[in-house]
Amino acid sequence: MKKNRGRIIFISSFIVMLLLAGLGFLRFGHYKVVVVRENAETEEHTEHEREQHIGKISEVHNEDIDKEESDQHTPGELVKINDLQRKKLDIKLGTAGPGKLLTTIDLPGEIVLDADHLAHIVPLLPGVVREVKKRLGQTVHQGDVMAVIESRELADAKAAYLASSERVALAQATFTREEQLWQKKINAKQEYLDAKNSLSEAKIEHRSTVQKLLFFGFSEALIKDFQKHPDKSLTRYVITAPIDGTVVQKHITLGEKVSDDTAIFTIADLSHVWVDLSVPQKDLVSIKIGQKTHISLGFGTPDAEGNISYVSPIADKNTRTALARVVLPNPDRRWRPGLFVKARISMGELQLPLVIPKEAIQRLGNENVVFVETKGGYDPKHVSLGRSDGSSVEILSGLHAGERYVARGGFELKAIMMTRDMGAHAGHGH
Incomplete structure (x- = not known):
């Protein structure tokens, strides 16, 4: 069991x-x-x-958000501000309507020296440099001594001048004596005529030596001074500045030999410069003398205004572009020759149905918006943009004529809107 x-x-x-x-x-x-x-x-x-x-x-x-924050706006809705905020933000309204855009052409350009106020100093005779008075970048005035050259050719020219002066004086004395004797019937007429011919030849030779010294840059007063001081150095050749300006090139050193075919100084008047523009073939018909031109250098340099002063009658056969030139005042020397610039040439005005200031356009995400005034606040409306001249913009759609929009202060409204939306998202991140 x-x-x-x-x-x-x-x-x-x-x-x-x-x-x-x-x-x-x-x-x-x-x-x-x-x-x-x-x-x-x-x-x-x-x-x-x-x-x-x-x-x-x-x-x-x-x-959940609506239940928790029924009194807040979600992104894309109206932006509401009170009168005090509106005053602090300096909100300015505009009425949408027709307007004008400036039509322009943008061209590349380069700043160059004003060739009408430029001097290349070339010695008129060869020699050896004994003194250099001016340095690169220095401001000079007309008549300032630039350099001193010792020249044998100048010595020969001065000696020839002094000799011819003596021969003229001697021939003049001989002629005067022979003329008096002939008038008194003491000498024959032939002797008188020979003395007269000798005087004429001496004067011709003398004028030739004077012209040579004038060619070398000496004034008539200075040439006459040679006779008063015949013992002064015959080889000293003083080179002076022909214009007021700035020494922009210097090719001379003490003791070197210079020739009469090479520039030793270049002086430029930088109070004005040229802006040379390259005009393509398609725009040549639109460029005219006198057109207002806006010149931009960038890099913090203030822009400048000028006018077209010259349009080349011929085009470059390689680039198919023609030269247009603007003369630009340069009192503070900020427009340096050799720099590249951008030029905007005004072509006229274009009347359009709907134009607003560029400042009124704001960017939200990938869309362009304009804040439009409504009874409840400011509504960011999406708009399609057309042409622009840099300060005003054509509106193709999204805004209608007669609507009141925020012409100034849109950026501040956008900031308020973005801050509100960020706060809303942050508040629901818990």
């Missing part, structure tokens, strides 16, 4: 264990099947279903 009773207990325990195992299998097996089935269904979702799912989440999130 005891043995049978133990067997019964063992069999019962085994059955209970089987039942428990079966229940566990069913439980955990069902869970596993559910997971696999749900994953399979998730993989079979379409993109549309995903978007709907995300949309529902967004709707729920937005509903």
Whole structure:
């Protein structure tokens, strides 16, 4: 009996264990099947279903936002400010309507020296440099001594002048004596005529030597001074500045030999410069003398205004461009020859149906907007832009004639709008 009773207990325990195992299998097996089935269904979702799912989440999130902040504006809605804020922001309104745009042509250019006020100093005779009085970049005035050259050719010219002066004086004395003797019938007429011819020849030779010295740059007063001081150095050649200006080139050093075909100084009057513009073939018909031109150098240099003073009658056969020139005042010397500039030439005005200031256009994301006045505040309306002259913009769509818009202060409204939206997102980030 005891043995049978133990067997019964063992069999019962085994059955209970089987039942428990079966229940566990069913439980955990069902869970596993559910997971696999749900994953399979998730993989079979379409993109549309995903978007709907995300949309529902967004709707729920937005509903939460609306419930929590029903008194705040969401991005893209009106911007509301009170009168005090409007005054502080200096909001200025405008009325949308027709306007004019300046039509312009943009051209590249280069600043060059004014060749009408430029002097290349070339010695008129060769020699050796004994003194250099001026340095590169120095301001000079007409008549200032630039350098002193010792020249043998000048010595020969001065000597010839002094000799011819003596011969003229001697011939003049001989002629006067022979004329008196002939008038007194003491000498023959032929002797008188010979003396007269000799005087004429001496004067011709003398004039030739004077002309040579004038060619070398000596004044008549200085030439006459040679006779008063015949012992002064005959070789000293003083080179002076022919114009007022600045020494922009210097090719002379002490002791070197200079020739009569090389510039040793270049003096430029920098109070005015030229701006040479390259005009392409397609724009040549539009460029006229007198047109107003805006010159821009950039890099912090203030812009300048000038007028077209010259248009070349011929074009470059290689580039097919023609030269147009602007004379530009340069009192403070900021327009340095050799620099490149941009030139904007005014062509006239273009009347358009709807034009507003460029300042009124603001950028929100990838869109251009204009803040339009409404009863509730300022509404950022998307607009399509047309042509622009840099200060005004043509509006193609999004704004209608007669609408009141923010002409000045749009940037401040945009900042308020962005700050509000950032605050709204930050407030719901928890």
